[in-house]
Amino acid sequence: MIKNNLSLLPIKQTKRLSLIFIGLLCLYIPTVLANEVEPKVKELNKVVNKNLSIFINPNLQNPIVKPPAKPRTYVPDSIKLADLSIQGQYQYLLSRSRTLNGYKMVNPYRLAGFYQSAQDSLNKLKQNSQKQIGLVKSLKDSLDQVKLQLAEKTDKLNNTQEAGDQINFLGINFNKTTYHLVVWTIIIGLGFGLFIIIARSTQKIAEARNRAQAYDEISAEFQAYKSKANEKERKLARELQDERNLVEELKNRGY
Structure with missing residues (x-):
């Protein structure tokens, strides 16, 4: 039926339809082949993986069933800590x-x-x-x-400091600084006057000592002179008495 229809169509359209048909076949055939080959490829991969795993670890051929793990019991430590921080x-x-x-x-x-x-x-x-x-x-x-x-x-x-800064002297209020200045001026003046008095007194005392020393020297010289004069007077008195005695003796002899 399809061949009869193709013979009736023009040659160009027949070529186009043949090309379209060939293209559809090219698309359909790989899909069918993929659906048929894919399960076989998966089975082949499983077999290869199994053989490889057995080759790498022989124990997997006869897997060992492990008993279930028992829960661990933890015992408190018996060691006492030295540092409890x-x-x-x-x-x-x-x-x-x-x-x-x-x-x-x-x-x-x-x-x-x-x-x-x-x-x-x-x-x-x-x-x-x-x-x-x-x-x-x-x-x-x-x-x-x-x-x-x-x-x-x-x-x-x-307040106390303000009151303390004022000093009443002779009925006059003075600032503390002024008061101290006046007082120290008076003290310095009195000290200077006292120094002058002491200096003059020292000078007078030295002069008095010199005069006393001179008086003592003069008095000593006078005493020495007086003693010498008394001795000379006694000597002269003895000589005079001797002369008087000689005169009396001569009178008694009749000279």
Whole structure:
């Protein structure tokens, strides 16, 4: 039927239809072949993979059925820690753990103990922080009160200082600096006058000592002269008496 129809069509159209038909066959044949070959290829891959796995690991041909793993029981550590701090417990946890492929195999009991210790430490830190916050608040309140008291005392001190800067002398109010300046000027003047008096007194005392020394020398010379004069007078008196005696003796002899 198709051949009869093709003979009736023009030659050009017949060529076009033949080309279209050939193209459809080319598209249909690979699809059919793929559907038929794909299951066989999958089965072949399974067989090859199985043979390769058996070749690599012979035990897979007769796989060994392992019994189910028993749950592990962890016994608490009997070793007492010397350092009960978090750092010490962490180092102990690492030292008591095995290493596998770069990873630490940690005992859950030790990990739970470390977690509990860390939790207790955090709770203590929170309690201490709350206490410290309360203490800081009370200290702040105390500091505010002290600041108020200090401000009051500072005002009183300023008032007292202002009153202390004024000095009443002879019914006249003097500034403290002026008063001290006047007082020290008077003291320096009195000291200078006293120095002059002492210098003059020293000079007078030295002069008096010199005069006393001269008087003593003159008195000593006078006493020496007086003693010499007395001795000479006595000598002359003796000589005069001798002469008088001689004259009397001559008179008695009748000369």
